[in-house]
Amino acid sequence: MSVEMMGIETVERDVLVIGGGPAGMAAALEAGVDPDCRVMLIERDPELGGILNQCIHDGFGLEYFKEALSGPEYAMRFIQQLRARGLEARTGTIVESLSTDCVVDLSTKGTLLRVKAGAVVLAMGCRERTRGALSIPGDRPSGVLTAGAAQNLMNMGNVMVGKRVCILGSGDIGLIMARRLVLEGARVEAVFEILPYSSGLNRNLRQCLDDFRIPLYLKTTVSRIVGKERLEGIWVSSVDEGRVPIPGTEKFIACDTLLLSVGLIPENELAVEAGVVLDPVTGGASVDDHLMSSVPGIFSCGNVLHVHDLVDRVSMEASLAGRWAASYAMGRYSAPLRKIAVQAGSGIRYTVPQYLSGTTSVSISFRPAMPDTSRQVLVLAGKDVVSRQSFPRLHPAEMGSIKLQKEDLAGRTSIEVVVE
Ligand SMILES: Cc1cc2nc3c(=O)[nH]c(=O)nc-3n(C[C@H](O)[C@H](O)[C@H](O)COP(=O)(O)OP(=O)(O)OC[C@H]3O[C@@H](n4cnc5c(N)ncnc54)[C@H](O)[C@@H]3O)c2cc1C
Numbered sequence: 480m481s482v483e484m485m486g487i488e489t490v491e492r493d494v495l496v497i498g499g500g501p502a503g504m505a506a507a508l509e510a511g512v513d514p515d516c517r518v519m520l521i522e523r524d525p526e527l528g529g530i531l532n533q534c535i536h537d538g539f540g541l542e543y544f545k546e547a548l549s550g551p552e553y554a555m556r557f558i559q560q561l562r563a564r565g566l567e568a569r570t571g572t573i574v575e576s577l578s579t580d581c582v583v584d585l586s587t588k589g590t591l592l593r594v595k596a597g598a599v600v601l602a603m604g605c606r607e608r609t610r611g612a613l614s615i616p617g618d619r620p621s622g623v624l625t626a627g628a629a630q631n632l633m634n635m636g637n638v639m640v641g642k643r644v645c646i647l648g649s650g651d652i653g654l655i656m657a658r659r660l661v662l663e664g665a666r667v668e669a670v671f672e673i674l675p676y677s678s679g680l681n682r683n684l685r686q687c688l689d690d691f692r693i694p695l696y697l698k699t700t701v702s703r704i705v706g707k708e709r710l711e712g713i714w715v716s717s718v719d720e721g722r723v724p725i726p727g728t729e730k731f732i733a734c735d736t737l738l739l740s741v742g743l744i745p746e747n748e749l750a751v752e753a754g755v756v757l758d759p760v761t762g763g764a765s766v767d768d769h770l771m772s773s774v775p776g777i778f779s780c781g782n783v784l785h786v787h788d789l790v791d792r793v794s795m796e797a798s799l800a801g802r803w804a805a806s807y808a809m810g811r812y813s814a815p816l817r818k819i820a821v822q823a824g825s826g827i828r829y830t831v832p833q834y835l836s837g838t839t840s841v842s843i844s845f846r847p848a849m850p851d852t853s854r855q856v857l858v859l860a861g862k863d864v865v866s867r868q869s870f871p872r873l874h875p876a877e878m879g880s881i882k883l884q885k886e887d888l889a890g891r892t893s894i895e896v897v898v899e
Pocket residue numbers: 497498499500501502503521522523524528529530531534537538539540572573574575602603604605627630651652655746749780781782783787788789790791793
């Protein structure tokens with residue numbers, strides 16, 4: 480039986496944005512600049528703001544607003560604009576399914592709603608990798624949780640998660656939580672990182688670990704978890720080049736809490752359902768420079784496209800996605816623009832976008848594969864150097880970007896980004 484026959488309400492919108500975090504809010508605001516474009520923004524939580532609502536530390540907005548804001552303050556600036564412009568934002572609403580032709584089924588406060596959209600912007604963010612994804616051997620006590628879950632419990636629920644804490648993984652969430660736990664009276668024993676370098680921003684290493692004298696052990700991992708009901712301690716081991724624990728290096732550390740800060744996974748189940756092709760490295764959609772995925776009319780931005788370190792870049796990228804989604808929905812163009820393929824070459828882990836139209840100047844985001852200093856990043860087309868830019872510091876924790884002018888792209892069919 481069709482949805483219409485079942486009596487489920489069906490509405491039409493030009494642009495439907497899924498996810499009310501910073502990406503979704505910026506995309507909706509930009510799509511709504513066109514007064515004829517009917518925009519709907521969907522958020523499953525009761526409040527707009529996404530992950531920012533639990534990030535009560537400051538450091539947001541330095542590029543976008545030229546001010547250091549807390550997460551909720553940054554989010555509030557966008558929420559106020561949405562309200563002032565009267566844009567339709569439905570909270571407490573979850574997208575259940577998304578089809579290739581931009582038909583979206585929603586569950587909104589106990590009722591079902593079908594939206595036939597001209598274009599869809601994916602802005603669903605990320606979820607954290609858990610212990611299950613790491614397969615750490617040992618017991619299964621309480622007290623082992625992701626850093627984001629701990630942040631949510633402490634900052635949103637006013638619940639203290641532990642007294643004696645170890646952190647596995649030096650991603651930004653883990654570093655921020657190390658400082659937060661000390662400020663709340665816990666003892667943070669150490670942060671352990673399997674890689675030979677930290678996977679967090681340099682400023683977070685200084686402000687969250689060095690300033691609080693919390694040691695960071697590189698090339699080290701948790702090799703066993705011990706505890707009957709509550710965590711009693713962990714065994715840590717040094718790892719070899721293949722990241723395998725080295726026998727004989729084990730050390731026991733007593734603690735009641737282990738936080739995991741070991742990576743984020745873009746929430747792309749809906750995208751896959753709609754047939755969107757994902758980039759195996761980013762876990763996000765493979766997009767053109769209008770941020771359209773392989774499926775016409777489905778756009779992607781923010782952490783669901785690739786994990787960002789700075790929210791400012793999320794907002795800028797999402798504005799582009801919103802603008803181009805509105806343009807597509809209003810019939811100004813009709814298909815993904817994949818004229819020039821962008822390849823991640825030597826020294827580069829990934830690039831976004833993965834395709835260019837050649838019709839516009841563009842900024843390509845990239846992550847280097849390894850830390851390095853005083854390097855040039857080149858854009859090559861065969862043997863031609865299309866562009867080169869100097870980077871005093873390259874680090875996998877810091878997203879880089881390189882600008883290309885439309886004129887540089889004339890006549891190209893593929894380009895490669897490499898570290899010289
Ligand atoms: C702990 C932490 C510290 C950080 N510190 C900084 C910092 O100091 N400075 C800085 O600039 N950046 C920082 N960041 C990064 C920044 O917060 C993120 O890059 C940014 O929030 C990502 O925005 P987003 O909108 O893509 O995702 P999110 O903020 O995760 O929002 C995604 C939204 O989509 C919703 N959603 C998902 N699926 C559905 C569905 N099916 N239906 C409806 N809604 C759905 C979710 O509920 C969520 O609200 C930090 C991030 C974290 C986690």
